Amino acid sequence: MNETRFDPSQVDGRWQRAWDKQDCFRADSNSAKPKSYVLEMFPYPSGRIHIGHVRNYTMGDVLARYKRMTGHEVLHPMGWDAFGMPAENAAMEKKVHPGEWTYQNIENMKAQLKRLGFALDWSRELATCSPDYYGHEQALFLDFYESGLVYRKESAVNWDPVDQTVLANEQVIDGRGWRSGALVEKRKLSQWFLKITQFAEELLDGLGSLQNWPEKVRLMQENWIGKSSGLQFRFDLSDGGDVEVYSTRPDTIYGASFVAVAADHPIAQAVAEKNADAQDFIEQCRAGGTTAEELETAEKLGFDTGITAKHPFTGAALPVYIANFVLMDYGTGAVMAVPGHDQRDFEFATKYGLPIPRVVAPSAAEADKPFDGEAESGDGVLVNSGELDGMSVAEAKALVISRAESEGWGEGKTVWRLRDWGVSRQRYWGTPIPFVHCDSCGVVPVPKDQLPVKLPEDVDVSIPGNPLERHPTWKHTSCPKCGGAAQRETDTLDTFADSSWYFIRFASQPKDKPFDPAEAAAWLPVNQYIGGIEHAILHLLYARFWTRALKHVGMLDVSEPFAQLFTQGMVTHETYSRKSAENGQPVYYSPAEVDRTGEGATLKADGQPVEIGRVIKMSKSKKNVVDPDQIVDLYGADAVRWFMLSDSPPERDLPWSEAGIEGCSRFVQRLWRLFAQYDAAAEGEDKALARKTHQTVAAVAEDIEGLSFNKAVARIYELTGAVEKAKPSASRSEAIRSILLLIAPMMPHLAEEGWAQMGDGALVAEASWPAVDEALLVDDEVTIAVQVKGKLRDTLTVAKGMPKDELEALALASEKVQRSIDGAAIRKVIVVPDRLVNIVI
RNA sequence: GCGGGCGUGGCGGAAUGGUAGACGCCGGGGACUUAAAAUCCCCUGAGCUUUGCUCGUGCGGGUUCGAGUCCCGCCGCCCGCACCA
Numbered sequence: 029m030n031e032t033r034f035d036p037s038q039v040d041g042r043w044q045r046a047w048d049k050q051d052c053f054r055a056d057s058n059s060a061k062p063k064s065y066v067l068e069m070f071p072y073p074s075g076r077i078h079i080g081h082v083r084n085y086t087m088g089d090v091l092a093r094y095k096r097m098t099g100h101e102v103l104h105p106m107g108w109d110a111f112g113m114p115a116e117n118a119a120m121e122k123k124v125h126p127g128e129w130t131y132q133n134i135e136n137m138k139a140q141l142k143r144l145g146f147a148l149d150w151s152r153e154l155a156t157c158s159p160d161y162y163g164h165e166q167a168l169f170l171d172f173y174e175s176g177l178v179y180r181k182e183s184a185v186n187w188d189p190v191d192q193t194v195l196a197n198e199q200v201i202d203g204r205g206w207r208s209g210a211l212v213e214k215r216k217l218s219q220w221f222l223k224i225t226q227f228a229e230e231l232l233d234g235l236g237s238l239q240n241w242p243e244k245v246r247l248m249q250e251n252w253i254g255k256s257s258g259l260q261f262r263f264d265l266s267d268g269g270d271v272e273v274y275s276t277r278p279d280t281i282y283g284a285s286f287v288a289v290a291a292d293h294p295i296a297q298a299v300a301e302k303n304a305d306a307q308d309f310i311e312q313c314r315a316g317g318t319t320a321e322e323l324e325t326a327e328k329l330g331f332d333t334g335i336t337a338k339h340p341f342t343g344a345a346l347p348v349y350i351a352n353f354v355l356m357d358y359g360t361g362a363v364m365a366v367p368g369h370d371q372r373d374f375e376f377a378t379k380y381g382l383p384i385p386r387v388v389a390p391s392a393a394e395a396d397k398p399f400d401g402e403a404e405s406g407d408g409v410l411v412n413s414g415e416l417d418g419m420s421v422a423e424a425k426a427l428v429i430s431r432a433e434s435e436g437w438g439e440g441k442t443v444w445r446l447r448d449w450g451v452s453r454q455r456y457w458g459t460p461i462p463f464v465h466c467d468s469c470g471v472v473p474v475p476k477d478q479l480p481v482k483l484p485e486d487v488d489v490s491i492p493g494n495p496l497e498r499h500p501t502w503k504h505t506s507c508p509k510c511g512g513a514a515q516r517e518t519d520t521l522d523t524f525a526d527s528s529w530y531f532i533r534f535a536s537q538p539k540d541k542p543f544d545p546a547e548a549a550a551w552l553p554v555n556q557y558i559g560g561i562e563h564a565i566l567h568l569l570y571a572r573f574w575t576r577a578l579k580h581v582g583m584l585d586v587s588e589p590f591a592q593l594f595t596q597g598m599v600t601h602e603t604y605s606r607k608s609a610e611n612g613q614p615v616y617y618s619p620a621e622v623d624r625t626g627e628g629a630t631l632k633a634d635g636q637p638v639e640i641g642r643v644i645k646m647s648k649s650k651k652n653v654v655d656p657d658q659i660v661d662l663y664g665a666d667a668v669r670w671f672m673l674s675d676s677p678p679e680r681d682l683p684w685s686e687a688g689i690e691g692c693s694r695f696v697q698r699l700w701r702l703f704a705q706y707d708a709a710a711e712g713e714d715k716a717l718a719r720k721t722h723q724t725v726a727a728v729a730e731d732i733e734g735l736s737f738n739k740a741v742a743r744i745y746e747l748t749g750a751v752e753k754a755k756p757s758a759s760r761s762e763a764i765r766s767i768l769l770l771i772a773p774m775m776p777h778l779a780e781e782g783w784a785q786m787g788d789g790a791l792v793a794e795a796s797w798p799a800v801d802e803a804l805l806v807d808d809e810v811t812i813a814v815q816v817k818g819k820l821r822d823t824l825t826v827a828k829g830m831p832k833d834e835l836e837a838l839a840l841a842s843e844k845v846q847r848s849i850d851g852a853a854i855r856k857v858i859v860v861p862d863r864l865v866n867i868v869i
Numbered sequence: 870g871c872g873g874g875c876g877u878g879g880c881g882g883a884a885u886g887g888u889a890g891a892c893g894c895c896g897g898g899g900a901c902u903u904a905a906a907a908u909c910c911c912c913u914g915a916g917c918u919u920u921g922c923u924c925g926u927g928c929g930g931g932u933u934c935g936a937g938u939c940c941c942g943c944c945g946c947c948c949g950c951a952c953c954a
Contacts, residue, residue, distance in 0.1 A: 244873055251872060358953045372952060445953050675881045687894055742892035813888040818935045820888050858934050864887050868934050
């Protein structure tokens, strides 16, 4: 091997072609080896891969390659989440067909991924926008329909009256359409829903089996599903009607001081019909934002309807308000408000001068303790509550529910926060929903033998609105039932449907059906799923639902799709800016425009300093982005991959830095020089180095399995340092060879190039993980700490397993220890074998 | 507001209740070179009266022979969210 520089631009492509040629990474479903399914969340084909993708796919790749080395048949596929709004936006802006734009992006991004040398089974590549994929999705949707998991109901959408189109939430900015600037209206449409709530209990219980998911994700899903138990009951109203309310705190019923209903509640509607002020107030509520964040910062507002509700226990007349903080979608859309023990009610009562009675106190003696500016929602003792006085919250809750049930004015009820999944989208670039509307037969499913219902190609995408709706011929068809004239459904499916089963299609892709149950079950569940935390709730919950729905219709015997989940952190970068001379606003510069020296940074264009800002998530607006292609050009795939794995724990953010990638690039060269020193003929044993080698191999394996890549990297650096210092020997040669195999999953091109010299003629991609000699994992000497009163005074290197009394004697013999003791009486000596001796004086 | 997470050198971070700062980056010094790059070696938490000592893991308490780690109370930062009654 020549001691020249390792040149990635010459080497990387050569090995990538070699892997392709030998079809190394094709997964064999019929293999007898233990199977391992490694999957990273597939990307949206936006045009260019992002450095965050590189981090995500590098992690998965290391695991996939490692699993191959340890004798597994690995499925590591890649595909494209190819339907969605950006394609339609691009179509409108650039006058290009969404399909053309999407497939061009896929081609570009695939080339980018190939340059990074990922061990992917490209034979299973799929794009969700292909009829080969979405046709099967339509079939599944029909199966769900057959089994009663699909239904239609009225639901509101954001309607832009100028563009005559439905807007997504993200297209509504401050209540206006992003393109037209028109005030957005709510419009009710008949839409398709999937009955995810039918599985609410199962989806909640299933979380318990997902022990290899991050605790935080399970908690987020649990909160999202939101099971609660409480009391649903009726208040009789002064106008002769009544109102159903739901409360999770029926124990506080004596503390109710008003009743609040949502703006969309029938009572509010009825009041508004006769009262223009009420109508105005309801309009005002609808104009406000709908996200939690906006609502939290919004002031609590209400409208007194003049109606009163009769308290079931005290008979008191409680005012009924229309309030902006009550949700129509949860419970009954009406609440009994208990200001003393609910913060929202507290703020509302304070604003409108309503009474704030205390009905729960820390103790019975504190029944009239004033509130300290906020509601108290914790546990305590019931007070000022008649027959409930003295009870705990739980006791009172149970008593009120049983009393309501026996007296017939209410009942205990479990309420879920989870709502059914609305899948209708009034857009072109999605999976057509396979139904037709017939005047005489109603809504009729398209027969499976007529699938796929393909999107028309010849559409006008240059103007807003749904091209399917206005296409001259596409929607006109005949009814499958009666043969009469009928119209196709023009809604398409939410793209979350596409990503809810792609991992199944990866595992098995027959032409004539969505998947083969046996083949799919052989691979599933995914052994390791890796992706961003932003998908913690929706995508992961929908995929869990879809999998259960498939089980429900008898197509797949799998409950949970992802056995192990890992959520990786973001890639961040510092920002470079100057204050604009005109308005004082910062002007940002990209890393490529800046020279970064040790201390500061200057703009290449004028050599003058720029301000270095905080390290934050990469974003186009702050220009703190790096382009994967550029850095691969500069440093090669292996240095970039190594950087992605170094330093930061994978679940935390990774700050990209010029200096960091330079360091990685230097390490590639350092290893290359070390590989050149490999000498198969070297003789002699170096026991200490052999021990270090085997310890490192074992530890790196453990680190990779636990996805602690940063620790694996640190250990490899350490072993490399030790090998460089060691004199030639058979042990040293073994160590060099081991390092090559350890880095093979991480820096596969460098490893192949080295393996060509020291391997067996085959690819390192086909090599086995080095074997570990258990006997070498244990040291025969240990360094123990000697403390006096808990402070370190000396260290001793002793034989492993030295008995306590010998350790104590050795410690006391230490001169440094004697000096610290300074003649004081020894009260106690604590000896932990192989660890430390602590002398207490 | 609710839910979750995190605070360790100049920076990213190591550390089964047992030698805090492994490993990397930055910085400093030296070797090699006509010179530079590359490479190699040494130093690099703070302070002090420097054979060594003291302090030090966001802040204040506590448990323990011993706390970055466990407990209680604060402070700060980050993430998620559909006001969930």
